[in-house]
Amino acid sequence: xxxxxxxxxxxxxxxxLTLSLAACGSNNDSxxxxxxxxxxxxxxxxxxxxxxxxxxxxxxxxxxxxxPTAKALKQxxxxxxxxxxxxxIELDTLNTDNQKQKLKTQAASKxxxxxxxxxxxxxxKPFVDAGLFAPLNDVLDKNGLKDTYQAGLLDNYSFDGxxxxxxxxxNIEVVFYNKELFEQAGISKIPTTFDEMLEDVKALxxxxxxxxxxxxxxxxxxxxxxxNILLRTNGGPGFLSDVVSGKKTFEDPAFITAVDKFQDLVQxxxxxxxxxxxxxxxxxxLFKTGKAAMFILGTWETGAxxxxxxxxxxxAFQFPTVDGKGDLNExxxxxxxxxxxxxxxxxxxxxxxxxxFYTLNLPKVQFELKNAVGQPQKVEGDLKAAxxxxxxxxxxxxxxxxxxxxxxxxxxxxxxVAQVHLNxxxxxxxxxxxxxxxxxxxQAAYEANK
Amino acid sequence: xxxxxxPGRTIAVFILPALLLYVCIVxxxxxxxxxxxxxxxxxxxxxxxxxxDNFKRMFFDDPVFWPSVKRTLLYAVASMIExxxxxxxxxxxxxxxxxxxxxxxxxxxxxxxxxxILGQLWKTIYNxxxxxxxxxxxxxxxxxxxxxxxxxxxxxxxxxSIYIVSxxxxxxxxxxxxxxxxxxxxxEIYEAAQIDGAEGFKADRYITLPMIVPIFKIxxxxxxxxxxxxxxxVMVMTxxxxxxxxxxxxxxxxxxxxxSMQYGYGSxxxxxxxxxxxxxxxxxxxxxxxxxxxxx
Numbered sequence: 001x002x003x004x005x006x007x008x009x010x011x012x013x014x015x016x017l018t019l020s021l022a023a024c025g026s027n028n029d030s031x032x033x034x035x036x037x038x039x040x041x042x043x044x045x046x047x048x049x050x051x052x053x054x055x056x057x058x059x060x061x062x063x064x065x066x067x068p069t070a071k072a073l074k075q076x077x078x079x080x081x082x083x084x085x086x087x088x089i090e091l092d093t094l095n096t097d098n099q100k101q102k103l104k105t106q107a108a109s110k111x112x113x114x115x116x117x118x119x120x121x122x123x124x125k126p127f128v129d130a131g132l133f134a135p136l137n138d139v140l141d142k143n144g145l146k147d148t149y150q151a152g153l154l155d156n157y158s159f160d161g162x163x164x165x166x167x168x169x170x171n172i173e174v175v176f177y178n179k180e181l182f183e184q185a186g187i188s189k190i191p192t193t194f195d196e197m198l199e200d201v202k203a204l205x206x207x208x209x210x211x212x213x214x215x216x217x218x219x220x221x222x223x224x225x226x227x228n229i230l231l232r233t234n235g236g237p238g239f240l241s242d243v244v245s246g247k248k249t250f251e252d253p254a255f256i257t258a259v260d261k262f263q264d265l266v267q268x269x270x271x272x273x274x275x276x277x278x279x280x281x282x283x284x285x286l287f288k289t290g291k292a293a294m295f296i297l298g299t300w301e302t303g304a305x306x307x308x309x310x311x312x313x314x315x316a317f318q319f320p321t322v323d324g325k326g327d328l329n330e331x332x333x334x335x336x337x338x339x340x341x342x343x344x345x346x347x348x349x350x351x352x353x354x355x356x357f358y359t360l361n362l363p364k365v366q367f368e369l370k371n372a373v374g375q376p377q378k379v380e381g382d383l384k385a386a387x388x389x390x391x392x393x394x395x396x397x398x399x400x401x402x403x404x405x406x407x408x409x410x411x412x413x414x415x416x417v418a419q420v421h422l423n424x425x426x427x428x429x430x431x432x433x434x435x436x437x438x439x440x441x442x443q444a445a446y447e448a449n450k
Numbered sequence: 451x452x453x454x455x456x457p458g459r460t461i462a463v464f465i466l467p468a469l470l471l472y473v474c475i476v477x478x479x480x481x482x483x484x485x486x487x488x489x490x491x492x493x494x495x496x497x498x499x500x501x502x503d504n505f506k507r508m509f510f511d512d513p514v515f516w517p518s519v520k521r522t523l524l525y526a527v528a529s530m531i532e533x534x535x536x537x538x539x540x541x542x543x544x545x546x547x548x549x550x551x552x553x554x555x556x557x558x559x560x561x562x563x564x565x566x567i568l569g570q571l572w573k574t575i576y577n578x579x580x581x582x583x584x585x586x587x588x589x590x591x592x593x594x595x596x597x598x599x600x601x602x603x604x605x606x607x608x609x610x611s612i613y614i615v616s617x618x619x620x621x622x623x624x625x626x627x628x629x630x631x632x633x634x635x636x637x638e639i640y641e642a643a644q645i646d647g648a649e650g651f652k653a654d655r656y657i658t659l660p661m662i663v664p665i666f667k668i669x670x671x672x673x674x675x676x677x678x679x680x681x682x683x684v685m686v687m688t689x690x691x692x693x694x695x696x697x698x699x700x701x702x703x704x705x706x707x708x709x710s711m712q713y714g715y716g717s718x719x720x721x722x723x724x725x726x727x728x729x730x731x732x733x734x735x736x737x738x739x740x741x742x743x744x745x746x
Contacts, residue, residue: 414711
């Protein structure tokens with residue numbers, strides 16, 4: 001009996017393996033030869049109206065069907081397919097990490113989907129250098145798409161004068177705060193200097209409230225917060241680019257002070273216990289369930305906070321100045337993940353036509369879906385009249401005042417240096433380190449990977 | 451060898467599919483990763499041949515590498531120490547417990563659960579008191595406040611906390627293997643021994659132990675190699691953090707290849723891991739074969 005069971009088990013296991021292999025195979029296929037390739041003469045490709053059946057793969061990172069962005073995607077793809085009955089858009093929907101992984105694997109064999117998504121600047125550079133992406137200048141020129149984007153935003157996706165990807169969002173980093181918890185701790189006004197913020201942290205802590213929510217297992221969250229301080233101590237944006245151009249080193253006082261200030265926050269107990277084992281989602285839930293008073297992250301969280309149980313009690317303010325340095329209207333900028341088109345796509349013209357249609361209509365659809373905050377394009381319409389919350393309107397107003405800022409560390413530095421940075425900062429959550437030591441570690445990593 | 455008088459050709463036909471599969475998905479990738487280990491490559495663009503630079507860096511310049519090797523080996527040793535305990539439990543279950551199968555099945559439950567679920571489960575157990583962690587809660591309840599720790603985020607404790615989860619998870623697995631081994635020893639032998647006056651632990655010493663050695667060997671090798679390759683549990687619980695405090699060889703390899711995008715360097719680490727596994731498999735087999743010969 002036992003033996004029989006074992007045999008059955010083996011057969012099951014074997015067939016499961018075979019099936020999963022087959023599944024991999026078909027996935028790859030849909031990515032690679034998205035159409036019956038033999039029947040695709042180059043000439044008819046451009047014509048979406050050409051009548052010949054074409055299918056393109058659209059790899060995206062919107063796995064949660066309840067989010068407005070995913071709804072917008074579905075709606076626009078449907079509209080495009082209705083208008084072009086011969087075009088089939090195959091969605092390859094993955095979560096962010098899996099997508100990054102899959103794309104890298106696909107890139108290693110030079111077989112990327114017709115349309116895929118990448119992060120800006122340093123993170124997309126290897127793909128551009130490898131010649132995997134098609135320049136999108138013509139897509140931008142069509143139907144005046146280029147003018148819909150916020151000024152300067154596309155620079156983050158441009159190399160040698162060509163734009164290689166079109167962002168799905170543009171966010172800034174703000175401090176969300178829970179008004180009710182602030183009141184409980186007797187804080188009457190929002191902090192505008194770092195010292196005030198530190199006092200508030202202590203006041204909250206004394207009341208047993210977690211002052212700042214964070215999910216530092218995903219170490220970029222701590223880095224993104226830290227970069228705010230650096231942006232201030234440096235008296236403005238550009239510290240990292242100064243390091244790259246050799247004008248400054250990580251042992252610059254601006255960096256060392258920033259590390260010190262960051263440690264002050266940690267030592268004051270600003271973050272939840274065991275922060276380094278909390279992942280980003282759980283971290284944001286600390287805030288969204290009213291357990292933490294502040295949450296310092298990108299404005300992409302606005303919609304989710306709005307619809308959370310604390311939504312009506314939440315306001316937002318700008319990251320305070322540090323030692324009187326910095327400008328409140330300078331922010332950590334987070335230009336979003338962006339759509340890129342494979343240079344080797346068999347139906348590149350269809351892909352471009354679709355992307356043009358998609359990005360052109362996205363702002364309108366997002367506005368209707370109450371997701372106007374953090375869009376890369378200018379959004380038209382009266383937010384108040386459309387029923388947007390006060391928080392959304394506040395955040396939108398901050399957008400109007402943006403004077404400039406920096407990109408996240410891992411968008412500016414090569415991945416190897418970024419990893420050292422992320423680990424080095426994560427370490428500060430669990431032990432106090434001499435700030436000059438942190439600076440040295442950064443500088444050594446930078447020089448080793450120059 | 452060729453007891454059944456089957457022509458070599460027939461044997462070849464039956465072996466070939468498995469062999470091909472093995473060569474294609476195991477052997478060739480290993481060779482390839484030795485090769486990519488000599489490249490400076492981000493995994494996407496062009497690569498540059500740098501000879502043994504990656505290996506040199508790994509052995510001499512990487513502050514994370516040797517500690518992660520140490521943690522991995524400690525992991526492996528801990529999981530090997532678990533096996534005799536499993537064997538002891540198996541013997542006890544077999545002898546003193548009626549319907550021992552039920553117990554074995556219960557002990558086996560953690561094995562069938564997904565590592566991600568286990569990781570999340572234990573994360574909440576290990577959580578700091580302020581986040582409702584059960585372990586710390588229990589300690590406080592007993593008045594042992596000074597014993598409470600952030601088990602997963604204090605560098606001193608984090609790695610051991612993960613070891614414990616892994617040992618807990620695989621306890622049932624090895625218990626099952628050992629239990630089956632013990633059960634398969636024919637009862638006539640024990641009966642004969644009983645007549646000769648050997649009972650209980652004496653019988654274990656002279657009958658069970660010698661006869662269980664082959665099974666014991668399987669468990670040891672599985673435990674050892676499995677923990678050398680430990681990855682998923684660490685990834686779920688701490689992702690190697692805080693600040694590399696729980697990095698093992700395979701997470702270091704993953705982080706180097708895919709996060710730092712130093713694919714060549716990651717391959718070098720992978721090659722090291724392969725060699726390490728091979729060496730230890732040979733050593734363990736050698737040692738246990740000796741043991742086996744001694745007893746039989």
